[in-house]
C-alpha cells in the first residue's frame with residue numbers, strides 16, 4: 216500500500232473552522248427565515264415550536280441555572296396536554312411572549328430581546344422544562360402567554376470551534392504520536408496479524424461470533440487507532456460492551472462517547488449489569504430513567520460532598536421564591552445580588568464534588584459534545600471509544616480526542632453521514648472555495664482515517680442478526696463485498712412465523728415484495744406544484760420535497776393486507792425519503808394505531824418486523840434527486856427483519872445503484888403490478 220498522504224494539521228483545522236462557520240450560518244439563517252415568515256401555529260405544526268404556554272414554576276437546576284416549567288394555558292387548552300409538537304430535550308429554544316397571530320414579520324433578534332434562550336431539559340405530556348442560559352433573561356418575568364421556538368444550536372458549534380482553534384494553534388512539538396497518526400504524519404504501530412491465536416483474552420460473553428472477537432482483539436492490540444465497521448444488525452454495541460469490559464480488566468481508563476444521548480445511554484444500560492463503576496455525564500432530564508443511577512448529577516446529590524451542594528441549592532430556591540413576594544425594587548436588587556453570590560459558591564462546591572467523582576471512575580460516558588463540558592477539563596484517558604462515529608462530524612469527535620492516547624471508532628460509513636445544512640444552502644456563497652480543498656463536513660473522522668490508512672486499521676463485523684437472508688442479499692453483495700451472513704436464528708424468519716397468530720398468505724410468507732408502479736400512472740408531485748399549499752415558496756417548511764398520493768394509496772392497501780392477516784400495526788413501519796410524503800401518509804396513524812411512519816434519515820439505527828419503503832419519485836425525466844444516494848437507499852432497505860416491501864417506479868431509475876436495485880428486485884422479489892383502475896384512492 217502507498218504511504219498515507221499527511222495532512223497539515225493547522226490547515227485542516229482552518230478548513231474545519233471555515234466549514235463550521237458556514238454550517239452555523241446556514242442553520243441560523245434557516246431558523247430566522249422560518250421564524251420571520253411563519254406564524255407560531257405553523258411553526259408548531261412543523262415541529263419547531265410550542266405555543267399557548269404559561270409559566271407554572273421556576274427553580275434552580277444543575278449548575279445553578281434557572282429552570283422554567285411551562286404548561287398549556289388553562290384558558291385555551293381543553294385537556295391540559297401540550298399540543299402535538301416536535302421539541303425534544305436538548306433542543307436550544309427561545310422562550311418569549313407569544314406574538315399575536317396577526318403580527319407580521321417577526322425578527323429573531325426582536326424576539327430575543329424580549330425573551331430568553333435556554334435548553335429544553337424535560338418534555339412531558341403536560342409540561343416542558345427549559346434551563347435558561349446564564350445572563351440571558353434570568354430576570355425576565357413571563358406574566359402572559361408564552362411560546363417556545365427552536366433555534367440553531369450555537370453551543371455545539373462553539374465547542375467544536377474551540378477544539379479546532381486549539382489544534383490550529385498547536386506547535387508541531389506538541390503533537391503526540393496519537394495525533395501524528397490521526398493526520399498521517401506517522402503510520403499506526405503495526406499490529407500482529409496472528410491475533411486469532413492470542414490466548415490472553417478470556418471472553419466474558421460466550422455468544423460472541425468470530426468477527427466480533429476478531430474486532431475486539433484488534434481494537435485491544437492497536438496502539439493508536441482502530442475502526443470497527445458494523446454493517447446493519449451486526450452487533451456493534453454488543454461488541455463494544457465486551458471491548459470496554461476487556462479494557463477495564465486490563466486496568467485502562469476509558470471515555471465512551473456517541474453523537475446522541477440515546478447512543479450513549481444504550482451503552483450505559485448494557486454495561487450496568489456488569490457491575491463496573493461507570494459515570495454518565497449529561498443533564499439527568501435528557502437521560503433514560505434506567506441510566507440515572509450512574510448520572511453525575513444524581514451522584515453529586517447522593518454522595519457526601521453532594522449534600523452540601525444540595526443545601527446551597529435549597530437556599531437558592533428559597534431566595535428565588537422570595538423575589539415574587541417582594542414589591543420593592545431595592546430589595547429585589549439585593550436578592551439578585553445574593554443569588555449571584557450563592558450561584559458562585561454553588562459552582563465551586565459542585566466543581567470539586569464532580570472532579571472527585573470523575574477521577575474515581577474507570578469508565579466515563581458522555582455525548583461527544585458533553586465531553587467538552589467543564590467536568591472533564593484536564594481529565595486524561597487511555598482510550599476514547601466513539602460509537603456511531605460515522606454519524607458524527609469530525610470536529611465533534613475532536614471534542615474528546617485530545618483527552619486520550621488512542622481511539623476506537625465504531626460505525627458504518629456506508630450508511631448516512633450526519634446531516635449537513637450548508638451543503639444545500641442557497642446562502643452559502645463560499646461553498647465552492649472550501650470544497651475545492653477536498654473537504655466537506657460530510658467527511659467523517661471514520662471516512663478520513665479509512666482513506667488515510669486503508670483497510671488495515673479496520674475490522675468488519677460480518678454476522679447480522681436482523682434480516683431475512685433475502686433482504687440482506689442485495690446490500691451485502693453491492694456494499695459489503697458479499698461478506699455478510701445471516702445468523703441462523705434470523706435467516707429464514709417470515710411474518711407468518713411471528714410468535715402471535717398470523718395467517719400464512721402471499722403477504723406474510725414472502726420476505727421481499729416489489730410493487731412496481733412503472734407506466735406513468737403514479738406520478739410524483741413537487742411541493743411547488745400545489746397552488747393550495749401554504750408551505751410552497753422560498754422558506755417552505757418541507758423544502759422542495761416530493762410526494763406521491765397514488766403511491767400512498769398503495770401503502771395503505773398493503774398495510775391493510777398485513778394487518779388483516781394478523782400482523783400488528785406496531786410491528787409495521789413505513790419509511791420514505793421525502794418529508795412531504797410523510798405528511799401525505801400521516802392519516803395512516805389514525806387508521807392503524809401503533810404503526811410507525813418515518814423518514815429514511817430518521818429511521819437509521821432502527822428496525823421493524825415489516826417495513827414498507829415508499830420511493831415516491833416517478834417522472835418521465837427519470838430524475839431521482841437525493842434518492843440516488845447509495846447510503847440513503849442502504850438505510851432504507853436494511854431496516855426490516857422479516858418483510859421488506861418496496862413501492863416505486865422502476866422506470867425512474869437514473870442512478871446506477873438504484874438501477875441495480877430495481878433489477879435485483881425484478882429478479883428476486885415477489886413482483887406485483889398495481890391496477891390503477893381498481894385502486895381506492897386516499898390513505
Ligand SMILES: Nc1ncnc2c1ncn2[C@@H]1O[C@H](COP(=O)(O)OP(=O)(O)OP(=O)(O)O)[C@@H](O)[C@H]1O
Nearest residue numbers: 422423424445446447448449450451452453680820
Ligand atoms: N454474538 C451474538 N450472538 C447473538 N446475538 C447477537 C450477537 N451479537 C449481536 N447480537 C444481537 O444482534 C442484535 C443487534 O445487536 P446490537 O444492538 O449490538 O447491534 P448494533 O450493531 O449496535 O445495531 P445497529 O445494526 O443498529 O447498528 C441484538 O439483538 C443483539 O442481541
